[in-house]
Amino acid sequence: MRILGDYLRYHKKAILLFFVCVCIFSTVFFLSRIPLDAVLYGGLLCLIAAGVIAAYDFRKYAVQHRQLQRLTEVIDAQIEDLPEPGNQIDEDYTEIIKELHRQKRMSESRAYVEKKELIDYFTLWAHQIKTPISAMGLLLQKKGAQAGEDGRQMSMELFNIEEYVDTAMSWVRARDISSDLMFEQVELDALIARVLKKYAALFIGRKIRVDFQKTGYTAATDEKWLFIVLGQILSNSLKYTPPGGSIFIWMEEEQLFIRDTGIGIRAEDLPRVFEKGFTGENGRQYSKSTGQGLYLCRLIMEKLSYGIRAESEEGKGTVVILDLRRENFS
Structure with a gap:
């Protein structure tokens, strides 16, 4: 009607x-x-x-x-x-639509080329910057104990720079990882051990204790991308946990829990922590926050067909739960 x-x-x-x-x-x-x-x-x-x-x-x-x-x-x-247009006015409207469609196609084509060129340049830069980073790391290792406390601080900052470059590269690749996924049976304990080893110097330097309860779990997933997710979560925990704190890792019913004793997240900010660019009140107080880490984790977990969520209480720490249940896998 x-x-x-x-x-x-x-x-x-x-x-x-x-x-x-x-x-x-x-x-x-x-x-x-x-x-x-x-x-x-x-x-x-x-x-x-x-x-x-x-x-x-x-x-x-x-x-x-x-x-x-x-x-x-x-x-x-x-x-x-x-x-088909029924009269001259309809024909005029049709011509306008066709012209707008043509201009839209041209704009999309230009945007695609510009975006690809930008990504290609950034990828090249990221690979090139790793060479001087590695060289600086070798020089610091060569000096060893002679480098002293300044050398140790430089090594930590160098590690942070490499982490930022790796995160940026992961961000670029995560936008379209469908062709890069390779699912296999991955031993979760070995993967977590690799991540902990990567951040061992930061745990030691900040005197943060790790309580890792072995899971004995084998996940059907992509090892490389799950490694990136675990690294981002542990990096966040280290960033917001004061010296002398603790990080706990355990598993319950095919869900991996990573809990820290850091500053926590305000209740009103918690529903938005996985949004792109959201830092929250605590994130703004701690200028290290970019609001990209947890969003990247959510993006990757969605591509892996797994779930991710967070629970927190301000001043009492945060727990991030990775839902690796097989019924979520498709």
Whole structure:
């Protein structure tokens, strides 16, 4: 009924003109003393003819409406599928749509090329920057104990720089990792041990204790990307846990728990911690926060068809839960 109402409103001028003409001719026939039966008969014939024409026109209107509706449901509709214009105005609108479609395609093409060039340049830069980072690390190792406390601090900062580069690279690749996924049976304990070894210097330097309860679990996942997720979570825990704190890792019912004794997250910020760029009140106080780490974790876990969530209480630490249950795997 809605389309019928739209059709009537669209043709309201023509309908009004029809009734005005009927009234004029009726008045003329009446003044000319033409018999009423002849007037009514002529009016009825006109009404029937107008109804037939209106029904045919309404059918075309409804078909065109359904065609346009189907086009809106198609993600990438072809411009050739537009209904044939019924008059010059419709043809003008069709030409405008075609021109806008052409300009949109050109803009998308330019944006794609520019984005690809930017990603290619950044990827090249990330690989090139690793060479001086590795060289600086070797120089510091060569000095060994002679480097002293300054050398140890430089090593830590160098490690942080390498972490930022790796995170940025993971961010770029995570946007389209479908072709990079390789699912296999991964021993979770060995993977966690590798992550802990990577951050061992930070645990020791900050005197943070690790309580890792072996899980004995084998996950059907991509080892490289799950390693990145675990690294991001442990990096966050180290960042927001004060010296002398603790980090606990254990598993319950195929869910991996990573809990720290850090500053925690405010209750009002907790629902948004996995949003892109969200840092929260505590994150703004600690300028190290970028709001990208947990969003990257959520993005990767979604690609792996696993779940991730966080629970926290301000001032009492945070626990991040990775849901590795096989029923979530598809």
